[in-house]
Amino acid sequence: xxxxVKQCSCCEEEASEEELLARLDEVIEEYQGKPGALIxxxxxAQGIYGYLPEVALKRVALGLHKxxxxxxxxxxxxSYFSTVPRGKNLIRVCLGTACYVRGGKQVLDAIKxxxxxxxxxxTEDRLFSLEIARCFGACGxxxxxxxxxxxxxxxxxxxxxxILSRYNEVDAEKEGxxxxxx
Amino acid sequence: MPTLTIDDIKVEVPEGTxxxxxxxxxxVKIPTLCYLEDVQAIGACRVCLVEVEGAKTLxxxxxxxxxxGMVVKTNTGKVRSGRRTVxxxxxxxHEGDCKVCSRSADCELRTLAEDLGIGELQYTxxxxxRLVDQSxxxxxxxxxxxxxCRRCVTVCNEVQNVGALFAQGRGFATLIGPAFAQDxxxxxxxxxxxxxxVCPVGAITERNQIxxxxxxxxxxxxxxxxxxxxxxxxALGECFQYPPGTLVTGKMVAALRRMGFDAVFDTDFTADxxxxxxxxxxxxRLKKALVDGESVALPQFSSCSPGWxxxxxxxxxDMLANLSTCKSPQQMFGAVAKTYYAKKIxxxxxxxVVVSVMPCTAKKFEAARPEMNxxxxxxxxxxxxxxxxxxxxxxxxxxxxxxxxxxxxAPLGISTGAADIFANTGGVMEAALxxxxxxxxxxxxxxxxxxxxxxxxxxxxxxxxxxxxxGAKGDWAFLExxxxxxxxxxxxxxxxxxxxxxxxxxxxYHFVEVMTCPGGCIGGGGQPRFTTNEVRRKRIEAIYxxxxxxxxRQSHENPAVCALxxxxxxxxxxxxxxxxxxxxxxxxERV
Ligand code: SF4
Ligand code: SF4
Ligand code: SF4
Ligand code: FES
Numbered sequence: 001x002x003x004x005v006k007q008c009s010c011c012e013e014e015a016s017e018e019e020l021l022a023r024l025d026e027v028i029e030e031y032q033g034k035p036g037a038l039i040x041x042x043x044x045a046q047g048i049y050g051y052l053p054e055v056a057l058k059r060v061a062l063g064l065h066k067x068x069x070x071x072x073x074x075x076x077x078x079s080y081f082s083t084v085p086r087g088k089n090l091i092r093v094c095l096g097t098a099c100y101v102r103g104g105k106q107v108l109d110a111i112k113x114x115x116x117x118x119x120x121x122x123t124e125d126r127l128f129s130l131e132i133a134r135c136f137g138a139c140g141x142x143x144x145x146x147x148x149x150x151x152x153x154x155x156x157x158x159x160x161x162x163i164l165s166r167y168n169e170v171d172a173e174k175e176g177x178x179x180x181x182x
Numbered sequence: 183m184p185t186l187t188i189d190d191i192k193v194e195v196p197e198g199t200x201x202x203x204x205x206x207x208x209x210v211k212i213p214t215l216c217y218l219e220d221v222q223a224i225g226a227c228r229v230c231l232v233e234v235e236g237a238k239t240l241x242x243x244x245x246x247x248x249x250x251g252m253v254v255k256t257n258t259g260k261v262r263s264g265r266r267t268v269x270x271x272x273x274x275x276h277e278g279d280c281k282v283c284s285r286s287a288d289c290e291l292r293t294l295a296e297d298l299g300i301g302e303l304q305y306t307x308x309x310x311x312r313l314v315d316q317s318x319x320x321x322x323x324x325x326x327x328x329x330x331c332r333r334c335v336t337v338c339n340e341v342q343n344v345g346a347l348f349a350q351g352r353g354f355a356t357l358i359g360p361a362f363a364q365d366x367x368x369x370x371x372x373x374x375x376x377x378x379x380v381c382p383v384g385a386i387t388e389r390n391q392i393x394x395x396x397x398x399x400x401x402x403x404x405x406x407x408x409x410x411x412x413x414x415x416x417a418l419g420e421c422f423q424y425p426p427g428t429l430v431t432g433k434m435v436a437a438l439r440r441m442g443f444d445a446v447f448d449t450d451f452t453a454d455x456x457x458x459x460x461x462x463x464x465x466x467r468l469k470k471a472l473v474d475g476e477s478v479a480l481p482q483f484s485s486c487s488p489g490w491x492x493x494x495x496x497x498x499x500d501m502l503a504n505l506s507t508c509k510s511p512q513q514m515f516g517a518v519a520k521t522y523y524a525k526k527i528x529x530x531x532x533x534x535v536v537v538s539v540m541p542c543t544a545k546k547f548e549a550a551r552p553e554m555n556x557x558x559x560x561x562x563x564x565x566x567x568x569x570x571x572x573x574x575x576x577x578x579x580x581x582x583x584x585x586x587x588x589x590x591x592a593p594l595g596i597s598t599g600a601a602d603i604f605a606n607t608g609g610v611m612e613a614a615l616x617x618x619x620x621x622x623x624x625x626x627x628x629x630x631x632x633x634x635x636x637x638x639x640x641x642x643x644x645x646x647x648x649x650x651x652x653g654a655k656g657d658w659a660f661l662e663x664x665x666x667x668x669x670x671x672x673x674x675x676x677x678x679x680x681x682x683x684x685x686x687x688x689x690x691y692h693f694v695e696v697m698t699c700p701g702g703c704i705g706g707g708g709q710p711r712f713t714t715n716e717v718r719r720k721r722i723e724a725i726y727x728x729x730x731x732x733x734x735r736q737s738h739e740n741p742a743v744c745a746l747x748x749x750x751x752x753x754x755x756x757x758x759x760x761x762x763x764x765x766x767x768x769x770x771e772r773v
Binding site: 061 | 344346
């Protein structure tokens with residue numbers, strides 16, 4: 001069985017890799033020669049791949065006639081861009097004014113130290129990625145954070161380990177539950 | 183034309199002049215770090231602070247336009263302490279030790295600290311992250327010393343059109359370098375060293391090979407010979423406080439002899455040889471195109487400048503056939519020295535060490551290319567920059583200024599004025615035209631006064647000329663009446679412009695000279711710092727003076743080159759020449 005699976009996924013991957021590049025090429029073509037093209041093209045590329053792999057970045061550099069160093073520089077400047085695949089669960093901590101004032105920053109710090117990653121990064125087991133959000137519209141119940149589609153309100157830093165552990169467990173048992181809350 | 187007052191001096195300046203430039207015009211000195219004349223004014227370092235009447239805060243003068251009636255003060259307590267704070271903060275982050283830094287003699291940051299009277303540091307802060315990149319044969323990067331002035335970024339992107347360097351990351355963690363902090367050898371970098379030439383501190387320097395040379399000189403089993411490129415003689419003096427543009431050929435020879443080289447030779451010799459080969463190659467291409475109706479790649483591009491070769495291999499690989507197949511004079515020298523000369527003196531090539539002194543860091547890379555071993559071993563063993571030679575002479579305890587003038591050794595030290603001018607933009611073309619004209623017309627008078635092709639001289643980025651052939655003789659009669667069109671570019675950005683013109687059919691040339699560095703080799707990445715346009719002009723003047731002072735000023739007149747062909751090589755572009763003096767190029771990726 002395992003052999004079969006291997007073969008299949010390999011073929012599939014190859015085909016999809018080409019397809020992804022073809023989609024990226026379309027975007028590049030559309031933006032070619034236009035001023036300020038780099039950032040929107042990178043946004044599309046991240047949309048296509050879910051992150052920005054080297055092959056995509058080099059394609060963008062070639063297509064837009066930009067030095068690779070500049071493309072990398074722009075990617076590194078905006079935390080929105082990620083060069084590693086996102087984790088299974090995207091954590092977004094709100095740092096809008098209300099959340100910030102009511103301890104959003106402390107929540108963020110607790111997550112950072114718990115997971116050992118910074119904003120824009122992904123844990124080594126690819127379970128979590130961490131980002132900052134501006135506002136969830138949950139200001140009345142600040143501070144707020146979300147994991148996947150699930151929003152957590154009035155989060156205390158002390159609750160962070162417990163919240164995160166749910167996703168660990170869920171993952172251990174079997175996936176599927178994560179998105180139910182949405 | 184606004185008029186403003188700077189420290190009580192009234193000055194009238196053209197519209198668009200910055201306060202900094204206006205101050206320089208008025209003879210007022212304002213310190214700078216990130217500013218680079220004609221290349222970059224970005225207001226990043228804030229060392230150039232001044233007080234402007236009516237403004238609440240101190241203002242960076244390099245980005246502030248001069249306006250009518252403006253009153254500027256450059257020497258107030260507020261200005262002095264503002265500048266001092268800026269430099270103290272830079273020093274507090276700086277991961278470097280002046281005592282053992284290769285830049286301590288000409289470091290702009292260290293000088294500034296001294297000029298501003300900074301004794302002790304009040305701030306202790308987090309240090310810049312230190313990554314030392316020794317991945318290339320030409321350059322070493324040390325990010326701990328980088329002050330993020332971005333001069334290198336602008337030069338690499340805008341002057342050289344390469345783009346190997348950019349700001350990576352953000353905030354305090356910003357590092358200037360290739361993509362994702364990769365090594366320079368993994369990036370597309372042509373090794374030109376222009377970044378090292380403009381870096382104000384010790385964050386990018388050439389790979390130091392001085393000790394390798396000392397070791398060779400001390401090895402009794404080795405015959406160690408040295409060649410010096412044409413551009414060295416017009417710049418080495420600056421390492422010993424001579425003003426830019428002082429010719430020190432004779433003292434340089436004397437110094438090299440005292441350092442213990444078994445023979446002191448001249449890359450000029452193989453510059454003359456290059457003209458014989460490259461000129462013959464060009465005439466051959468023209469004959470194929472015009473007489474035999476064969477398809478050949480035209481224009482022919484010159485191939486003396488290894489940064490340019492790297493650039494073509496990465497950025498225009500579809501035009502590699504246009505590059506002359508001639509090796510650079512440095513590599514021709516190595517190949518001739520370890521065959522012809524080695525035989526002459528009865529030394530095996532493996533017992534000979536060829537050291538070059540070059541104005542160029544890319545020459546270090548070139549010497550290490552695996553195909554550069556036509557003598558059976560690596561043709562050129564060690565390459566020093568002009569700066570490294572200056573440092574070596576100092577290490578040897580030689581009082582350079584007190585040295586007598588001495589002559590190069592024969593035979594590989596014999597040369598003509600045509601070889602001297604290889605040092606500056608337009609020189610290779612002029613030298614080639616002098617000899618090609620003589621070959622085609624059987625030595626009719628050259629159609630430009632004093633052998634100088636005026637339209638291709640000077641610091642204009644792209645220069646062109648056309649020469650109408652009259653009096654063509656014998657084999658070359660087919661060229662009679664032809665208009666020979668040539669172009670000269672220096673700085674790779676300018677070279678790309680010429681290539682684009684050719685590609686788009688906007689211009690047609692037969693021969694194009696490209697030198698990687700602005701001004702040509704006299705402005706090379708390995709020359710004494712600091713190379714401004716003013717300095718470039720002075721070095722060029724010196725080179726023309728060297729040429730004009732010679733009895734022989736055309737490469738085909740070089741008696742030692744003629745003897746080399748007679749005794750050993752046969753005819754230019756002949757079989758042995760092909761094996762020893764010509765090379766081939768490889769396509770590389772652009773990203
Ligand atoms: S770069 Fe300049 S300031 Fe830094 S250690 Fe070297 S000499 Fe000193
Ligand atoms: S050596 Fe030339 S190409 Fe390489 S990083 Fe420096 S300036 Fe750019
Ligand atoms: S490496 Fe040198 S030139 Fe480049 S940013 Fe750093 S200090 Fe400036
Ligand atoms: S020289 Fe003006 S800000 Fe750096």
